[in-house]
Amino acid sequence: MTDVVLRAMRWWDIDPVLALEAELFAQDAWSAGMFWSELAGAGGPGPTRDYVVAEAPDEVGLAGYAGLAVAGDTAEVMSIAVTGAHQGTGLGARLLTRLIEGAEAFGCREVMLEVRVDNEPAKRLYARFGFQRIGVRRGYYQPGNRDALVMRKELAVRGDTTEVLRNG
């Protein structure tokens, strides 16, 4: 489904995003207020958020979305989701690529994320992108008392020649 288009999330996307949240995250779904707050951080003179949606032509609703928060030189994947009909088509990989490019554009040195220990598809996606497990947060997901893996991916900062020199 290569005709799926990625674009910046806007306030009018919040309702369809909430529908996707309910489908995919059930009791862990974010509220409208959380998305309003995140989008407030995506605009203005010093943005700290980067949210994107995926739209398929001729389809009602969204195919997916993803969001990133930045603090200093660390970016955090806040959310990434692909609706059931589009899973397994490479859209998750496109969204994650877009977030990593966003983190690089912010000048970040690393991207962090949390993922439920039992979320195998997401863990495979992150591993494919070079995220490494650096810790566990016990009981991070409530209710349900599920643990989270904390994962990290180091970024090559633009203009940083260390990697090039090291690799000869």
Ligand SMILES: CC(C)(COP(=O)(O)OP(=O)(O)OC[C@H]1O[C@@H](n2cnc3c(N)ncnc32)[C@H](O)[C@@H]1OP(=O)(O)O)[C@@H](O)C(=O)NCCC(=O)NCCS
């Ligand atoms: C995790 C998630 C975002 C992945 O999205 P996705 O669109 O399915 O991801 P991709 O299509 O890029 O990759 C999924 C699989 O499809 C495969 N794939 C990708 N493109 C493909 C194609 N054209 N044909 C066949 N398979 C393909 C990938 O190799 C991958 O296989 P693997 O899981 O065995 O490694 C999605 O499962 C999701 O939204 N889950 C629910 C919400 C969630 O848990 N979010 C993460 C919270 S931390």
